[in-house]
Amino acid sequence: MEFSRRDLLKASGLSVAALALGTTATTATANDAVPSTEILPKPTGKRVVVIGGGWGGLTAARYLKKEAPESEVVVLEKRDIFVSCPISNEWLAGEVPMDFLTRDYYSAAKNFGYQFFQTTVTGIDRTSRTVTTTTGTLEYDYLILSPGIRYDYSKWFGNDTLMSERCRQECPPALMSGNEHIALKKMLEEFEEGNFIISIPDTAYRCPPAPYERAAMVAHYFQKNGIKGKVIILDPKAKPAPKGPGFLAAYKELYPDIIEYHANSLVTGVDLDKKEVKVKVTLEDDRTEMQTISYTTANLIPTNGASELIKLAGVSAGKTGWGVMNSPTFQTKADERIFVIGDAVGGYPYPKSGAIANGQGHIVATQIANIIKGLPSIKEVTLPQNICYSMLNDKEAISIGVTFSLMQDKDLNGNDTTIIKPKMTENNTRSTALGKGTHSWFKGMMGDMFGA
Ligand SMILES: Cc1cc2nc3c(=O)[nH]c(=O)nc-3n(C[C@H](O)[C@H](O)[C@H](O)COP(=O)(O)OP(=O)(O)OC[C@H]3O[C@@H](n4cnc5c(N)ncnc54)[C@H](O)[C@@H]3O)c2cc1C
Structure with a gap:
């Protein structure tokens, strides 16, 4: 489907005045009916x-437009609504409404002066510096990639995309917001008895504490609604991490008859017809044994990798395809005009x-603004800090704070190098104060991204 420029401007909320700022790359006809392939006229600045x-x-996007107001900042997003993953476990258990998690993109773009297009990116050409979308093309001076994760089901289903998709739909991982979360909530609401399995992958994945928090909130839901079910956590690690002591205490003290935590247990296969998972359990003497566990409902989290776009841009490494960047600016090693974050x-x-x-996001905004303004590249930055709360019921939470600092070290060849060192502070004593902190943190983050 193709759109005329007028359709696109209307759909994107851009004004005709915005058009006057630049020259169009294609010739518009008198009735403006000929579709343009460029989704925006060329900007006057970067x-x-x-x-x-x-x-x-x-x-x-917000902070770049603030720090370099003369630049044109364009956000391309395939969804039509923002739904937060943080707080979604509380929503799953019916403790907050969906409204709490959702925001509209248009107000943020209007408030902060950047352009927003709802479109799917399908290609990135680094030579011509052009992004291709389902709506049209867009040239860039600088590109920020923050497309999140993808699922990799190959360990369970090889190259069988049909089975992979079936698993995603029948046992939603719910690490991506929206549809999967709604599907999982429906399964929870229809759950009457049996096993509710939550499985954790053995490599890096989005939000490490999320599955443990989800287990507590599902157990809370069972308890509140008198549902006879077991929540079985299958974890390849020896104990939950982070916040292990806090999660284990909550499972034991709040949900002793509901949650079963299985350490050293990796899901290696799924039989969707029989509703069973195959689990490799590593015993204390390092021997392994295979178990089969059946489920009524399963929240199976497969291996995570970076969004396909990172590979498509040619700025990734390895099978999982995570972006490869220079410290501390998130500028990719492969292309100085491309930055990867998130x-x-x-x-x-x-x-x-x-x-x-x-x-x-704050760091790349400053870095790119400096480049645009002809200022030196940032040498020292305030490194990102992590604060993460996990709810355990309708009131109480535990938390972790991680600060990062730059330190001098030696690389494998004995040369001086700068490393980023994390320092963790866990608060494993659950409390209502931390429960309240969860919502204050979330509102603060939403304020930073959306203004409210
Ligand atoms: C259950 C759960 C609980 C969590 N709780 C917390 C918490 O308490 N605290 C915390 O700090 N973090 C938490 N997280 C993690 C947090 O949600 C992620 O770390 C964060 O969303 C990462 O941001 P991002 O910008 O990298 O990716 P995302 O926020 O996922 O944004 C990526 C965007 O790119 C879009 N996109 C992808 N491909 C394309 C394309 N081809 N074209 C156009 N658009 C595209 C996607 O639609 C998406 O909107 C939680 C996650 C989960 C799943």
Whole structure:
């Protein structure tokens, strides 16, 4: 489907005045009916395209426009509504309404003066510096990629995309907001008895504490509604991490008859017809044994990788495809005009969290603004800080704070190098004060990204 420029401007909320600012790349006919392939006229200044209107992308867009108002900042996002993953476990258990998690993109773009297009990015050409979308093309001077994660089901289903998709639909991982979360909530509401399995992957994944928090909130839902079910956590680690003591205490003290925590247990296969998972359990003497566990409902989290766009841009490494960047600016090693932030980042000691994506958004905004203004590249930055709360019922939470600092070290060849060192402070004593802190933190983050 193709659109005329007028349709696109209307759809994007751009004014005709905005058009007058630049010259169009294609010739518009008298009735403006001929579709243009460029979705925006050329800007007078530099154009920064942000792919992904999530935690990293929206932060970068806001602060870049603030720090370099002369630049044109364009956010490309495939969804038509922002739905937060943080707080979604509380929503799953019916403790907050959906409204609490959702925001509209248009108000943020209007409030902060950047352009927003709802469109899907399908290609990135680094030679011509052009992004291709389902709506048309867009040239860039600088590109910020914050497209998040993708799922990799190959360990369970090889190259069988049909089975992979079936697993995603029947056992939603719910690490991506929106549809999967709604599907999982429906399954929870229809749950009558049996096992509710939550499985955790054995490699880096989005929001490490999220599955443990989800287990507590599902158990809370069972308890509140008198549902006879077991929540079985299958974890390849020896104990929950982070916040292990706090989660284990909550499981034991709040939900002793509901939650079963299975350490050293990795899901290696799924039989969707029989509703069973195959689990490799590593015993204390390092021997392994296979178990089969049946489920009524399963929240199976497969291996995570970076969004396909990182590979498409040619700025990734390895099978999981995480972006490869220079410290501390998130400028990719492969292309000085492309920056990767958020959960797609590889090689840094940062957890994949919204708080970190937000902090990285601030850093790239300053870095690109400096380049645009002809200022020196930032040498020292306030590194992103992570604060993460996990709710355990309708009132109480535990938390972790991670600060990062730059330190001098030696690399494998004995040369001086700068490393980023994390320092963790866990608060494993659950409290209502931390429960309240969860919502204050979330409102603060939403304020930073949306203004409210
Ligand atoms: C259950 C749960 C609880 C969590 N709780 C917390 C918490 O308490 N605290 C915390 O800090 N973090 C938490 N997180 C993690 C947090 O949600 C992520 O770390 C954060 O969303 C990462 O931001 P991002 O910008 O990298 O990706 P996202 O926020 O996922 O944004 C990526 C965007 O890119 C868009 N996109 C992708 N491909 C394309 C394309 N081809 N074209 C156009 N658009 C595209 C996507 O639609 C998406 O909107 C939680 C996550 C989960 C799942």
